[in-house]
Amino acid sequence: MFCNKSTALDPPFNETGRPYGRLVFALLIFFLTVGPVQAAPYLPQEDGKVLERLPDSPLDPEVKAVKQLKLALAQDPKNLSLALSLARRYIEQGRAQSDPRYFGHAQGVLSPWWNEAAPPVEVTILRATIRQSLHDFDAALADLNRILTLNPQNAQARLTRAVIFQVKGELAAAKRDCLSLMGAADSLAWATCLGGTGASRDELKKGRDVLQPLLAESAQAIPQEKVWARTVLAEVALRLGEEKEAETHFKEALRITPRDPYLLGAFADLLLDQGRVAEVVDLLKNETKADALLLRLALAEKALKAAEFPLHQQWLSDRFAASRERGDQVHRREEARFRIHLTGEVTEGLRLARENWEVQREASDLRILLEAAREGRDDFLLKMGIAWMNKVGFEDARLNTLARL
Amino acid sequence: MAKWIKTLSFLFFLLLGFSASARAHKSSDSYLVLRSEGERVEGQWDVSLRDLEYALGLDGDQDGAITWGELRSRQGAIADYLFGRLEIKGDGATCSIQPSGTLVDRHSDGAYAVLTFQALCPSAWKGLEIHYRSFFDLDPEHRGLVRFESEGGLKTAVLSPVKSIQTFSREDSPRERLFAFLAFVKEGVWHIWTGFDHLLFLIALLLPSVLRKREGRFEGVLNFKSAFFDVLKIVTAFTVAHSITLSLASLRVVSLPSRWVESAIALSIAAAAVNNFYPLFGGRRALIAFGFGLIHGFGFAGVLRDLGLPPSSLISSLLAFNGGVELGQGAVVAAFLPFAYWLRRGWFYQRLALVGGSCLVVGVATLWFVERFFNLELPII
Numbered sequence: 001m002f003c004n005k006s007t008a009l010d011p012p013f014n015e016t017g018r019p020y021g022r023l024v025f026a027l028l029i030f031f032l033t034v035g036p037v038q039a040a041p042y043l044p045q046e047d048g049k050v051l052e053r054l055p056d057s058p059l060d061p062e063v064k065a066v067k068q069l070k071l072a073l074a075q076d077p078k079n080l081s082l083a084l085s086l087a088r089r090y091i092e093q094g095r096a097q098s099d100p101r102y103f104g105h106a107q108g109v110l111s112p113w114w115n116e117a118a119p120p121v122e123v124t125i126l127r128a129t130i131r132q133s134l135h136d137f138d139a140a141l142a143d144l145n146r147i148l149t150l151n152p153q154n155a156q157a158r159l160t161r162a163v164i165f166q167v168k169g170e171l172a173a174a175k176r177d178c179l180s181l182m183g184a185a186d187s188l189a190w191a192t193c194l195g196g197t198g199a200s201r202d203e204l205k206k207g208r209d210v211l212q213p214l215l216a217e218s219a220q221a222i223p224q225e226k227v228w229a230r231t232v233l234a235e236v237a238l239r240l241g242e243e244k245e246a247e248t249h250f251k252e253a254l255r256i257t258p259r260d261p262y263l264l265g266a267f268a269d270l271l272l273d274q275g276r277v278a279e280v281v282d283l284l285k286n287e288t289k290a291d292a293l294l295l296r297l298a299l300a301e302k303a304l305k306a307a308e309f310p311l312h313q314q315w316l317s318d319r320f321a322a323s324r325e326r327g328d329q330v331h332r333r334e335e336a337r338f339r340i341h342l343t344g345e346v347t348e349g350l351r352l353a354r355e356n357w358e359v360q361r362e363a364s365d366l367r368i369l370l371e372a373a374r375e376g377r378d379d380f381l382l383k384m385g386i387a388w389m390n391k392v393g394f395e396d397a398r399l400n401t402l403a404r405l
Numbered sequence: 406m407a408k409w410i411k412t413l414s415f416l417f418f419l420l421l422g423f424s425a426s427a428r429a430h431k432s433s434d435s436y437l438v439l440r441s442e443g444e445r446v447e448g449q450w451d452v453s454l455r456d457l458e459y460a461l462g463l464d465g466d467q468d469g470a471i472t473w474g475e476l477r478s479r480q481g482a483i484a485d486y487l488f489g490r491l492e493i494k495g496d497g498a499t500c501s502i503q504p505s506g507t508l509v510d511r512h513s514d515g516a517y518a519v520l521t522f523q524a525l526c527p528s529a530w531k532g533l534e535i536h537y538r539s540f541f542d543l544d545p546e547h548r549g550l551v552r553f554e555s556e557g558g559l560k561t562a563v564l565s566p567v568k569s570i571q572t573f574s575r576e577d578s579p580r581e582r583l584f585a586f587l588a589f590v591k592e593g594v595w596h597i598w599t600g601f602d603h604l605l606f607l608i609a610l611l612l613p614s615v616l617r618k619r620e621g622r623f624e625g626v627l628n629f630k631s632a633f634f635d636v637l638k639i640v641t642a643f644t645v646a647h648s649i650t651l652s653l654a655s656l657r658v659v660s661l662p663s664r665w666v667e668s669a670i671a672l673s674i675a676a677a678a679v680n681n682f683y684p685l686f687g688g689r690r691a692l693i694a695f696g697f698g699l700i701h702g703f704g705f706a707g708v709l710r711d712l713g714l715p716p717s718s719l720i721s722s723l724l725a726f727n728g729g730v731e732l733g734q735g736a737v738v739a740a741f742l743p744f745a746y747w748l749r750r751g752w753f754y755q756r757l758a759l760v761g762g763s764c765l766v767v768g769v770a771t772l773w774f775v776e777r778f779f780n781l782e783l784p785i786i
Contacts, residue, residue: 041449041508041519047474051509052454052516058467100432101455104546111545134546318513319431326434326548327563 055097065089073109083109084122091129098261098290100330103133121147125156128164135330135359137164155184162193169361171199171392188218188225195232199393204236227253231263238270239363241397246270261290268296269364273398277303288312291319295334299341313342332356336368340375350376361388363396370402431514433540433547439493439524439533441555441575446500446524446533451510451517452487456540456547461486473509476518480507483518490538495530534572537564558718585718586725593729596708597737602670602773603701604737609677609766610639610690611741612759615749618688623759625749632746635690640738642691646698647705648727654706655723664777666703671774673697678766681759705730 044051056063069086073079087106094102107130113119114127128143141164147157158177165174178193185193191211198204215221215229234249250267257263264287271280280300287293294316301309320335332352339349353372357365366385373382386403388394436451454471457463463471463479476483484504493500501524508519526533533553540547549564553573562571597603614635616623626632653659677693680686686693709726748754775781 041451041510043508044473047472047477049473050470051473051476052458052471054455054458054464054469054471057469058464059469100546101459101544104432104544105459107545108543111542114545315513322434322513323431325550325563326432328431 055099056093062089062093066093078112080113080120080123083112084126087126091126091133094133096260098292100133103130106130118146121151121154121157125154125160128157128160132160132164132167137168137359140164152180153184155181159185159189159193162197166196167360167362169365169388169392171197171394186221188214188221188229192225192229192232195229195236198236198239199395201240201395203393204240204395208233208236223256227256227260227263230256231266234266235363238398239396243270243274259287261287261293265290265292265296268293268300272296272299275303277301281306288315291316291331292334294319295338295342299337302342316342329355329359333360333365333368336372340368340372346372346376350378350381354381357385363394363399366394366396367399367402370399374402433544434550435539435547436512436517436550436552437491437535437537438552438554439535439573441533441553444495444526444529446493446495446526448493448502448520448522448524450487450491450520450522451512452483452520452539453512453514454516454518456544457483457486457518460540460543471516476509477507483507484520487520487539488522490540492534492536493524493526494534494536495526495528496532497534498527498530500524500526531576532572532574534570535562535564537569537571541566541569582718582721586721589712589722589725590729590732592708592712593726593731594733594736595729596705597730597733600704600708602674602770603704603734605766605770606670606674606677606697606701607640607643607734607737608741609674609681609763610643610694611636611738612681612745612762613690614639614742615745616755616759623755625755626746629746632742632749636738636742638691639694640734642695643698643701644731644734646695647702647730650699650702651705651709651727651730652702652723654703655709656719661703663707664780666700666707668774668778669700670697670704671770671777673700675767675770675774678763678770681763 058064058067066086066089069082069089073082073086076082087109090102090106090109094100094106106126107114110119110123110126110130113123118124119127124143124147128140131137131140131143141161144157144161144164147154148161151157158181162174162177162181165171165177175194175197178190178197181190181193184190188211191207191214195207195211198207211229211233215226215233218226218229221229230249230253234246234253237243237246237249247267247270250263250270253263254260254267264283268280268283271277271283277300280296281304284293284297284300288297294312298309298312298316300306301312316338320331320338323331333356336349336352336356339345339352350372353369357369366389369385370382372378373385382405386405389399389403433453433456435453435456438449438451440447454463454476457476457479458471461479461482463475465475465478484507488502488504491502493502502522503525504520504522506521508521510517510519535551537549537551539549545566547565549569551562551564551571553560553562555573555575557574557576560573562573564571613623615626615632617626617631650659654661676685677690677697680690680693705726709723712726745754745758748758
């Protein structure tokens, strides 16, 4: 009605740009009246129509190995060593693609032992890992505590526990666990664990001084170990306000694992902070499946006023709604950022940031808490965040302005 | 030592990134919708293709893509798998499930097969029991999201391995209906108490009710009865008017943009207050109450829309909400009138409360108008 055929198809023929203006207006009216397009079930017309692309190619040797294991386990579901090895592969896949379905598969594989009070040690550690991925930190810690009471030398349990303590903001406890790994783990792993537990600038620098030379000497270390060390060094640098150095570490790490979701997210945050939004779009334009990365992409697109922004915002909104419908609460940090920085639903964002803070307390959780408190003018929450920083001695160059009363 | 390192090296796969919960997609869900009309049950079950691939293997040619042809050729196996793990019982008697087709749809995390079916229950039933077991053995994080639509309204449940059975009743119990009704009454009262603008409008209109004009000057009315009837007239006019528009807007007969409505409400408050010291409309305050009451009704309707009206109990919810509004309004008037009557003769009431108060109201309402009309946020209020 607003847009006849010639207007839509002809190139602009005068300099006022009116044809485009009309097109935009027509689209606006269309979207206002039609609203978010609701898909409806349909009957595909051709057999060849591709409905879904699987995340991994069936020809991939890793995928083939998983398939073999799955078949073998189906014959013998209570075979512990088969189950452990399959569960580990699922967890690896889940992490590499940041896809929680694989964690569910791992849990299914371990189901003969899952509900036991004291399953075999290896199962318990994987159960703790899966519980951690569901943000059930207390249950995960209970599992690990049990193992460490029986055998304080279990390095795997101790390292996993150190990371959970770190996520919960219990940096002193994390540090104790990392320190006790000295000699038990190889030195790079030990130093990386320790490097992530610094609270003050002083501690951060000390940790870096230990880790950096060790990384330089460990040319033989496995790639994942190096990536972990680089990531910790980058995050330490960010908290010390050394963005250039952080960028170097991120890029080095991305050279080894270019599609690691966590690395991509952390690096994108640095770029967003520096206003390098076009680079964020370049980095993430093909990573729309991971919610956390889609969020960063949308933040950049919003700043660029990119055409994809409304669509990506809608996707995020749909995905958060779907998660909420099933009763998931693991997305609170991302959703808080979404509400506050993208949709402007400050009250809702504030609630999410507060609830998230009750569960996890990393630098980025603190940041969204403070940002939410400022946006929502919630002095109580702001003071709460600052009080925590003072108590723990937590310093972060990025939070200096945010954490001022 | 070598063993330590081996253990640990595996661990790095696990650890890195966990802390950041760079989660994506979501865990596995299926969406089961059951619509009942009388004893008939129509079902629609959306199941993720990835979950079906994991359980049954759909990718026949191993090319990493699932086509419609591959899905279609496995329809029977899919129905056997799914309906073998779903039981529907009407008042305890198992209903037979008749699959009626397979369609395709997209959800936020990918493509889904949509299975339509009918559940034929052997006898009339009041309660429908769902036993859900699909995928739980393969993925304990799987959830069955069930929607049950019936004359009694919409009910939902999330089914999991620990809670795999859910009973839905076709009609709400009287107790449930009463609670739903009272909830809307409460919302109505609450809205009057917190929606300061309606109160302010009413107070501005009622301020002169305990006074009468003689030779251009105000003086207190002689008896309570005349004040009471004046208030009654105004409150009734306001009530009738806003009930009309509240109903029309809630039933979607008329709709106005909320920015327009909210701005007009602010203007109506200012006009009612101005009338107290500068006769805009003279003494016909009941008429103002009626005219502007129509606009306030649209405001109430906006609140009610945000609450979400259950289609099955539209009228009763509307009545309950309106009743709540009247209750809240009645309480305010009951508190105001004796107080005003008692103070009516003094300088305090005739000058400070009537003129000063009205000026204050004009000020506040004007600010509201500016905020609402120009979509601004003024720091003062």
